[in-house]
Amino acid sequence: MRWRSRMVRRIDAMLGRSVLFGRAAVITIAVFAGATGFLSGIQASSATYNPHSYAIGSAALLMLACITLAGVLWSRRRIKRRLADAERRIEHLVDSTWELREAQDRAAHLLDAHGDIILRRDAAGHVTFANQAYRALTQDAPLTVVEQGPANVLDDGTRLHDQKIATAGGARWIAWREVAVRGDAGAEVQAIGRDVTARVATEQALTDARDAAEAASRAKSRFLATVSHEIRTPLNGILGMTGLLLDSRLTPEQRTYATAAKTSGENLLSLIEDMLDFSKIEAGKLDLAPQPLSPTALVEDVVELLAPRAHGKAIEIASFVDPQVPAQVIGDPARLRQVLLNLAGNAIKFTERGGVSITIAPSKRAVADPHALDIVVRDTGIGLDAADQARIFDEFEQADTGTTRRYGGTGLGLAISKRIIARMGGTLGVDSAPGVGATFTATVTLPPADTQAATEPAPILDNLAVLIAATGITEAGLIAHRLRRWGALCAVVSDDTTAQAMLRQQTWDVILADPALADIAASGLAGGARRIALLTPDKREAITGLKQNGFDGYLIKPVRAASLAAAMQSGAFVGALPEPAADNETAADAPVHPLSVLVGEDNPINALLARTLLTRMGHRPVIAADGAAVLAAWRGARAAGAPFDLVLMDVHMPAMDGLAATRAIRREEQADTGAMRTPVIALTANAFDDDRDACRDAGMDGFLVKPLQREALTAALDEACGRAATLAA
Numbered sequence: 001m002r003w004r005s006r007m008v009r010r011i012d013a014m015l016g017r018s019v020l021f022g023r024a025a026v027i028t029i030a031v032f033a034g035a036t037g038f039l040s041g042i043q044a045s046s047a048t049y050n051p052h053s054y055a056i057g058s059a060a061l062l063m064l065a066c067i068t069l070a071g072v073l074w075s076r077r078r079i080k081r082r083l084a085d086a087e088r089r090i091e092h093l094v095d096s097t098w099e100l101r102e103a104q105d106r107a108a109h110l111l112d113a114h115g116d117i118i119l120r121r122d123a124a125g126h127v128t129f130a131n132q133a134y135r136a137l138t139q140d141a142p143l144t145v146v147e148q149g150p151a152n153v154l155d156d157g158t159r160l161h162d163q164k165i166a167t168a169g170g171a172r173w174i175a176w177r178e179v180a181v182r183g184d185a186g187a188e189v190q191a192i193g194r195d196v197t198a199r200v201a202t203e204q205a206l207t208d209a210r211d212a213a214e215a216a217s218r219a220k221s222r223f224l225a226t227v228s229h230e231i232r233t234p235l236n237g238i239l240g241m242t243g244l245l246l247d248s249r250l251t252p253e254q255r256t257y258a259t260a261a262k263t264s265g266e267n268l269l270s271l272i273e274d275m276l277d278f279s280k281i282e283a284g285k286l287d288l289a290p291q292p293l294s295p296t297a298l299v300e301d302v303v304e305l306l307a308p309r310a311h312g313k314a315i316e317i318a319s320f321v322d323p324q325v326p327a328q329v330i331g332d333p334a335r336l337r338q339v340l341l342n343l344a345g346n347a348i349k350f351t352e353r354g355g356v357s358i359t360i361a362p363s364k365r366a367v368a369d370p371h372a373l374d375i376v377v378r379d380t381g382i383g384l385d386a387a388d389q390a391r392i393f394d395e396f397e398q399a400d401t402g403t404t405r406r407y408g409g410t411g412l413g414l415a416i417s418k419r420i421i422a423r424m425g426g427t428l429g430v431d432s433a434p435g436v437g438a439t440f441t442a443t444v445t446l447p448p449a450d451t452q453a454a455t456e457p458a459p460i461l462d463n464l465a466v467l468i469a470a471t472g473i474t475e476a477g478l479i480a481h482r483l484r485r486w487g488a489l490c491a492v493v494s495d496d497t498t499a500q501a502m503l504r505q506q507t508w509d510v511i512l513a514d515p516a517l518a519d520i521a522a523s524g525l526a527g528g529a530r531r532i533a534l535l536t537p538d539k540r541e542a543i544t545g546l547k548q549n550g551f552d553g554y555l556i557k558p559v560r561a562a563s564l565a566a567a568m569q570s571g572a573f574v575g576a577l578p579e580p581a582a583d584n585e586t587a588a589d590a591p592v593h594p595l596s597v598l599v600g601e602d603n604p605i606n607a608l609l610a611r612t613l614l615t616r617m618g619h620r621p622v623i624a625a626d627g628a629a630v631l632a633a634w635r636g637a638r639a640a641g642a643p644f645d646l647v648l649m650d651v652h653m654p655a656m657d658g659l660a661a662t663r664a665i666r667r668e669e670q671a672d673t674g675a676m677r678t679p680v681i682a683l684t685a686n687a688f689d690d691d692r693d694a695c696r697d698a699g700m701d702g703f704l705v706k707p708l709q710r711e712a713l714t715a716a717l718d719e720a721c722g723r724a725a726t727l728a729a
Contacts (some may be wrong), residue, residue, distance in 0.1 A: 161176055321360045629655075
């Protein structure tokens with residue numbers, strides 16, 4: 001402490017000056033006495049003594065001595081005051097020193113009592129201070145670092161890092177927080193460390209648990225893929241053979257049994273698809289394929305697909321797309337279709353009276369997003385209470401949880417739909433009450449496509465008076481809503497009495513009537529109005545008598561927007577008369593270019609199914625039981641100058657699988673520069689994206705999933721026929 005040294009030197013200097021002043025006073029008195037004696041001697045010996053000069057000299061000497069003595073006295077007094085001040089300062093410094101020592105002791109006790117490790121290091125890395133926690137951890141042994149974690153430096157210069165150090169009790173993880181400080185020896189680093197061994201162990205346990213869960217998820221996915229393949233293979237035979245059976249001549253009882261078997265197989269296939277979709281979602285492999293799509297076509301296709309189920313329960317299903325919705329938007333049509341099928345299918349399942357409607361309109365919830373659309377599925381079914389609404393989107397949950405299982409199902413459809421919509425960045429919610437039905441609303445952003453497909457302009461009906469007479473108000477209400485948007489004046493009636501009153505009240509330009517109210521529309525009360533019947537597909541037999549009953553046309557429910565527009569504007573008979581039904585056992589029309597098809601299939605039943613389907617389609621199938629046989633047959637056909645037009649290749653076969661056989665075919669084609677490429681279409685029971693990628697990588701041109709659907713096979717063959725026709729030309 002430099003200031004204390006300076007103070008001591010100042011006190012010594014003051015004491016030295018005091019002694020000097022005392023000596024000066026004694027000398028002054030001695031000089032004065034000597035001078036007086038000298039003057040007296042001169043007076044006694046000198047004959048020229050002047051008493052006046054003597055008095056003056058004596059007075060001057062006396063005055064000088066007095067002044068000197070006064071200065072000495074004043075200096076002594078000042079020195080005493082300074083000495084008193086110095087004593088007080090010294091006393092204060094002593095007190096402060098004791099307080100500082102007590103503070104240091106208290107700080108040391110606090111640091112020792114602290115649970116965290118606290119230490120300081122100088123520039124050379126030597127420990128200049130360590131608290132009790134550090135000493136207890138290391139037991140005064142040198143710190144040994146076993147593992148060093150990554151460091152992170154904050155904006156203020158604080159350095160954070162983890163270290164694994166060796167101790168007598170085993171390795172410990174310490175989380176350090178280091179900051180530069182100034183100490184007695186200059187710049188130092190103060191480090192505060194906390195034992196985080198338990199935290200690191202917990203994190204490692206969580207990591208291990210996550211890895212185990214991911215491994216279990218992968219194992220589950222592999223299990224589902226294997227089970228799916230093993231189920232799809234016999235299911236392909238069941239559904240295919242049942243379809244062939246239904247194409248034959250059967251008694252009504254036999255047809256009922258065959259239809260029931262096919263329906264059961266389709267339900268099993270739907271269950272498998274739900275399980276696979278759920279597995280993909282859990283594995284994070286739910287990929288979207290955005291592309292331009294038509295909202296109107298999407299909704300109307302779904303409604304038409306579900307119409308037989310709805311009409312079979314004597315309920316209605318209809319759709320409406322707001323004119324403000326773009327004709328073409330960007331979205332994943334397959335996933336949106338899946339969501340609509342799940343929502344509308346559930347609505348049909350839980351609705352016994354009334355109907356189901358699907359509407360698309362600009363969103364009212366997401367006003368900040370101009371491209372957000374509300375896809376609404378509304379039904380008049382049993383409804384949901386608050387508790388059901390809270391859990392209905394959970395996996396394996398259903399509104400019907402009783403042991404009777406009246407409605408069936410896996411409880412995965414809504415959970416999958418919610419996750420698909422969430423993957424699209426949207427939301428899916430429900431608004432319902434018991435006994436009044438449910439409204440499911442999916443809000444999702446679907447931006448308009450850059451190029452809009454050409455669409456027919458909306459008709460301008462200019463106050464056309466349209467009366468809709470229908471016992472069901474679901475579709476009638478949507479038809480009226482659409483007609484009003486086009487400028488028509490509409491009224492909807494659902495019983496004979498009201499219909500007759502409306503017919504007497506005014507003149508109508510067009511009357512739309514369902515079969516239950518057809519007599520009213522055909523009566524004389526209709527006047528000169530154009531009469532159009534609203535028929536369900538199962539009432540097509542009534543079409544032939546419509547003209548005789550005074551009708552000007554018909555529309556098949558659910559009514560498409562384009563069909564309704566044409567009916568409102570056409571003056572001719574609306575619709576087309578049905579063609580006579582063909583005999584079930586007659587083969588399909590032979591294709592213009594019959595194909596020679598090589599089928600690689602190891603399952604005898606599936607091979608028989610493929611042979612029968614292809615033969616009935618007019619093609620020439622050849623069956624090979626494994627990949628090696630496929631390769632041999634393909635080589636033989638090429639060598640004979642009659643190569644196959646198409647190869648249907650099962651992926652999993654003995655001896656050589658379909659992928660290896662396809663790669664071999666592609667290698668030989670590349671080696672023979674003049675050879676034409678043979679289309680190869682995968683035929684497999686695996687439905688995962690990885691399987692599709694593997695098929696494409698092997699050189700396959702298409703992918704058909706078992707159970708083999710006749711429509712999908714027909715489309716693949718038609719494409720091959722088109723290529724064959726182009727080559728022949």
